Amino acid sequence: MAADRLSFLSQMVEVLTSTISFEERLKNMVHLLGRYLKVDLSLYFGLDKGKELLTLQLTSKGVLSPHQRLEFACGQGVVGEVAKSRQEKVVHRHHAGVMPANALLEKLHPAFHTLAAFPVADDNFLYGVLLLVDGKDRSYSQAERQIIRSATLMLAGALRQAMVQEEAKKRIAELAVLFEVGKALSSTVELDELLERIVTTTAKVITARGAGLQIVDRQTGETRVSSRYGYIPAPFKCPPILGVLPTGGTLADIPYLQGEEVAADGSLHYHLAVPLTFKSSLQGALCVFDKITASGGYEPFDHENRQLLFTMAGLIANTLENAITYQQVEDLAEKNQRMVRNLTALQEISQALLTTVQEDRLLEILLQGLTQEQGLGFDRALVFMVDEAGQTLRGRKGAERLAQGGPAPLATALFLPLARELDLADWEIPLRNDQGPLASAVLNRRAVHLREPQVLGGELPEKVRLTAGELFAAPLVVKDQVTGVIVVDNQTSARPLEEEPLHALQMLTTQAALLLENSHLYATIEANSRELGLIRERMLESDRLAALSSLASGMAHEIRNPLVSIGGFARRIQKLVEPESPLKGYVEVIQEEVSRLEKLLREILDFTGENLSYFGNHDLDQLIEDTLLLVQRDLDAQNIKVVKQLAQLPLLHCDDRQLKQVFYNLFQNARQAMLNGGTLTIRTYPVEKEDGLYAAAAVSDTGGGIPMDVLHNIFNPFFSTKDYGTGLGLSIAQRIVSRHYGEITVNNELGKGVTFVVTLPIAKYCLVKEAGQGSAPASAIQI
Amino acid sequence: MKKILVADDEMSIRLLYSEELKEEGYEVYTAANGREALEIMATVPVDLVILDIKMPEMDGIETLRQIKERRPDLPVLLSTAYGEYRQDFATWASDEYLVKSSDLDDLRNAVKRYLKD
Numbered sequence: 001m002a003a004d005r006l007s008f009l010s011q012m013v014e015v016l017t018s019t020i021s022f023e024e025r026l027k028n029m030v031h032l033l034g035r036y037l038k039v040d041l042s043l044y045f046g047l048d049k050g051k052e053l054l055t056l057q058l059t060s061k062g063v064l065s066p067h068q069r070l071e072f073a074c075g076q077g078v079v080g081e082v083a084k085s086r087q088e089k090v091v092h093r094h095h096a097g098v099m100p101a102n103a104l105l106e107k108l109h110p111a112f113h114t115l116a117a118f119p120v121a122d123d124n125f126l127y128g129v130l131l132l133v134d135g136k137d138r139s140y141s142q143a144e145r146q147i148i149r150s151a152t153l154m155l156a157g158a159l160r161q162a163m164v165q166e167e168a169k170k171r172i173a174e175l176a177v178l179f180e181v182g183k184a185l186s187s188t189v190e191l192d193e194l195l196e197r198i199v200t201t202t203a204k205v206i207t208a209r210g211a212g213l214q215i216v217d218r219q220t221g222e223t224r225v226s227s228r229y230g231y232i233p234a235p236f237k238c239p240p241i242l243g244v245l246p247t248g249g250t251l252a253d254i255p256y257l258q259g260e261e262v263a264a265d266g267s268l269h270y271h272l273a274v275p276l277t278f279k280s281s282l283q284g285a286l287c288v289f290d291k292i293t294a295s296g297g298y299e300p301f302d303h304e305n306r307q308l309l310f311t312m313a314g315l316i317a318n319t320l321e322n323a324i325t326y327q328q329v330e331d332l333a334e335k336n337q338r339m340v341r342n343l344t345a346l347q348e349i350s351q352a353l354l355t356t357v358q359e360d361r362l363l364e365i366l367l368q369g370l371t372q373e374q375g376l377g378f379d380r381a382l383v384f385m386v387d388e389a390g391q392t393l394r395g396r397k398g399a400e401r402l403a404q405g406g407p408a409p410l411a412t413a414l415f416l417p418l419a420r421e422l423d424l425a426d427w428e429i430p431l432r433n434d435q436g437p438l439a440s441a442v443l444n445r446r447a448v449h450l451r452e453p454q455v456l457g458g459e460l461p462e463k464v465r466l467t468a469g470e471l472f473a474a475p476l477v478v479k480d481q482v483t484g485v486i487v488v489d490n491q492t493s494a495r496p497l498e499e500e501p502l503h504a505l506q507m508l509t510t511q512a513a514l515l516l517e518n519s520h521l522y523a524t525i526e527a528n529s530r531e532l533g534l535i536r537e538r539m540l541e542s543d544r545l546a547a548l549s550s551l552a553s554g555m556a557h558e559i560r561n562p563l564v565s566i567g568g569f570a571r572r573i574q575k576l577v578e579p580e581s582p583l584k585g586y587v588e589v590i591q592e593e594v595s596r597l598e599k600l601l602r603e604i605l606d607f608t609g610e611n612l613s614y615f616g617n618h619d620l621d622q623l624i625e626d627t628l629l630l631v632q633r634d635l636d637a638q639n640i641k642v643v644k645q646l647a648q649l650p651l652l653h654c655d656d657r658q659l660k661q662v663f664y665n666l667f668q669n670a671r672q673a674m675l676n677g678g679t680l681t682i683r684t685y686p687v688e689k690e691d692g693l694y695a696a697a698a699v700s701d702t703g704g705g706i707p708m709d710v711l712h713n714i715f716n717p718f719f720s721t722k723d724y725g726t727g728l729g730l731s732i733a734q735r736i737v738s739r740h741y742g743e744i745t746v747n748n749e750l751g752k753g754v755t756f757v758v759t760l761p762i763a764k765y766c767l768v769k770e771a772g773q774g775s776a777p778a779s780a781i782q783i
Numbered sequence: 784m785k786k787i788l789v790a791d792d793e794m795s796i797r798l799l800y801s802e803e804l805k806e807e808g809y810e811v812y813t814a815a816n817g818r819e820a821l822e823i824m825a826t827v828p829v830d831l832v833i834l835d836i837k838m839p840e841m842d843g844i845e846t847l848r849q850i851k852e853r854r855p856d857l858p859v860l861l862s863t864a865y866g867e868y869r870q871d872f873a874t875w876a877s878d879e880y881l882v883k884s885s886d887l888d889d890l891r892n893a894v895k896r897y898l899k900d
Contacts, residue, residue, distance in 0.1 A: 553865060556864065556865070557837065557863075557864040557865055558864075560864035560883055561793045561795070561796060561864045561883065562795070563885060564796060564799070564864070564883045564884060564885050565793070565795035565796060565798075565799055566885070567884075567885020567886070568799040568803070568885050568887060569795075569799060570885070571885065571886075571887070572799075572802060572803070591885070594885050595885065595886075598884060598885060
């Protein structure tokens with residue numbers, strides 16, 4: 001017996017220390033034990049990691065067939081009881097409670113009778129339970145039990161050794177994997193490439209069919225799938241990971257989401273997701289799908305996978321953070337570079353703009369700057385200007401870049417003629433809020449960025465073809481006044497409008513607006529000085545005529561007196577001469593010749609204009625009515641109501657043409673003060689003065705009055721608040737009235753309107769004034 | 784008999800006018816300028832005055848103003864060698880503006896109109 005025992009133990013030790021695989025060793029040991037004890041079956045049940053299930057792993061009868069799968073929960077059956085108590089136990093079939101609890105064993109041994117279960121454990125760990133099954137009723141002697149205990153200790157030793165080895169192998173494998181992952185991740189800083197590598201490596205390391213990465217967008221807070229690899233069930237959705245935040249605890253409680261789903265074809269699919277966190281804030285999730293088994297099937301992910309995935313997620317998160325930061329830095333650098341380029345372009349355009357005051361040239365340089373590749377690089381640019389009355393936006397000039405940009409540097413290109421000019425001359429957009437985005441940009445003094453096609457207002461010139469959805473309109477503002485609008489788009493290339501050039505454009509508009517306004521002022525000054533030149537020439541001309549006239553009239557005066565004497569006396573002689581006297585004929589000759597000379601004299605005076613006089617007796621009311629006819633159409637067009645309160649007055653001795661000029665000027669001023677309609681009131685009435693009776697005509701408007709700062713200037717020649725005209729209107733009126741010994745006064749009511757009163761003497765009642773008195777100022781301003 | 788005062792610096796005109804008007808049956812006084820005319824008027828109650836405009840010492844316009852100041856209703860005829868252009872607000876105070884002509888019909892008719900009774 002002792003020899004048997006010794007031989008058994010030495011065989012066991014031999015197996016235990018052999019170099020065959022761990023499974024073989026165990027199998028042999030279980031087999032040896034069964035044979036030595038002469039039991040029908042010797043079984044080994046392994047305890048799972050969860051320490052809840054005992055699964056049949058080895059039998060003394062060799063390979064386990066699938067239908068022999070056998071499990072006992074901890075505490076269930078004799079196997080479970082022993083696992084729980086760690087105390088060996090022998091039971092017999094006829095013992096109470098043995099049969100139902102151990103009925104499962106009938107699958108292996110239908111007629112089992114004696115069950116002996118021994119814990120396989122070392123001093124701190126239970127690995128499983130050894131079960132010896134026998135068909136007959138048998139008991140185990142102390143010696144046998146001793147042998148079995150030794151055997152289980154050996155089994156435990158083998159298992160522990162295997163576990164340690166397994167653990168070490170796994171750690172090495174894991175380290176190798178992580179090393180691979182790290183190598184893969186650190187080999188690039190390109191974000192897109194990195195994202196690809198993450199999912200590829202993850203799927204390979206976990207041996208999953210597919211992997212996906214979702215990242216939370218930092219700006220919008222939305223989660224989006226950033227990259228994917230391999231099989232991903234459609235429709236792909238990473239499990240909602242946002243609720244699972246890492247708790248920062250031990251590896252045992254790593255956060256994860258795991259589950260399975262039945263696909264349309266009935267197949268089962270598994271997924272596992274772990275959060276990606278940087279600095280403990282959630283940034284996304286890493287998901288894997290369908291773990292591939294060695295046999296090519298799929299199975300759920302296990303604890304190992306979760307740990308590995310979680311470890312990888314940590315590694316990935318840091319790398320991703322770095323990559324994102326790097327990308328941001330790179331983006332910033334690129335943005336800076338673009339900004340520097342735009343600023344350089346801006347500066348060059350600004351300098352070029354300062355080289356001219358001609359509006360046309362300014363516009364060309366501006367359009368070149370906007371459309372040149374080296375400039376702000378828009379495909380097209382259009383300039384609209386607000387008309388003088390502020391009612392309409394008019395197309396002014398537009399340019400389009402040709403497909404191939406010129407090789408010239410910007411500083412040169414700015415001064416080249418436009419490659420392709422767009423004719424906008426007929427494009428007019430009424431300035432109302434319902435007239436599209438360009439009118440709105442002007443009315444609201446705000447840039448408009450259109451991203452979708454919209455009706456632009458006015459009649460679009462056919463050639464312009466503004467079909468691009470996106471365009472940008474920046475108003476030109478000078479001293480709070482919008483003078484026009486610049487429109488840009490990328491119609492030809494259909495690129496989106498970028499932020500930086502638009503920003504540069506807005507900086508440019510301020511300067512462009514000012515320069516365009518200056519050029520406008522310059523043009524006005526030039527026009528005015530031209531007009532002044534013409535007036536001066538005309539004055540010189542009329543001076544020459546006047547000199548000629550005064551010479552002619554002087555001569556006429558000197559010649560006429562003797563002519564009248566000669567002719568007059570000739571007539572008297574004729575009366576005294578006898579009808580038959582030869583003298584009669586002579587006298588007739590004298591008379592006829594004098595008449596001829598007198599006629600010649602009249603013709604000369606007619607020719608020089610000196611003989612024409614329009615002084616006569618005229619009705620003031622009629623004169624006003626006649627003048628009103630001249631402006632009636634303009635007044636109607638502007639919705640100006642005319643109120644007349646005309647008194648019957650004696651006739652005035654005056655030059656009616658000149659007085660009509662006075663009233664014409666007054667009516668025009670009133671009309672221009674009431675661009676949005678109003679009432680023009682004309683009143684005539686008699687005025688009693690110390691030196692006699694006067695006729696007065698008062699012309700009132702409701703145009704808000706004349707600003708205080710210009711009031712004192714209104715009678716000054718060439719002063720005007722308008723962009724047109726000579727500014728001579730009121731000073732001419734004043735001079736005419738003065739020549740008629742009258743006066744003109746202003747009554748200004750700020751916020752309401754202004755009244756001009758023309759007072760003229762009614763001659764028969766006013767004595768002729770002393771010479772010189774009439775040249776006293778014939779106007780007065782009343783505020 | 785109605786008394787007419789003719790003021791003209793041209794002696795030949797004074798002679799022509801006075802011969803012509805005397806023939807029409809008027810009593811005619813003559814003066815070589817406005818000052819002389821006003822002196823005569825101070826002593827003679829004339830019924831009508833014919834004034835030249837351009838005269839030395841005192842011209843027709845100033846004379847007309849002074850006459851109208853003293854006797855607003857006295858008819859004053861301006862007879863001038865200037866063309867019609869000289870008419871203006873000042874000359875309007877006269878009752879008639881006549882351009883001198885060798886044909887004296889206008890003058891005769893105007894005088895008759897103002898002195899018809």
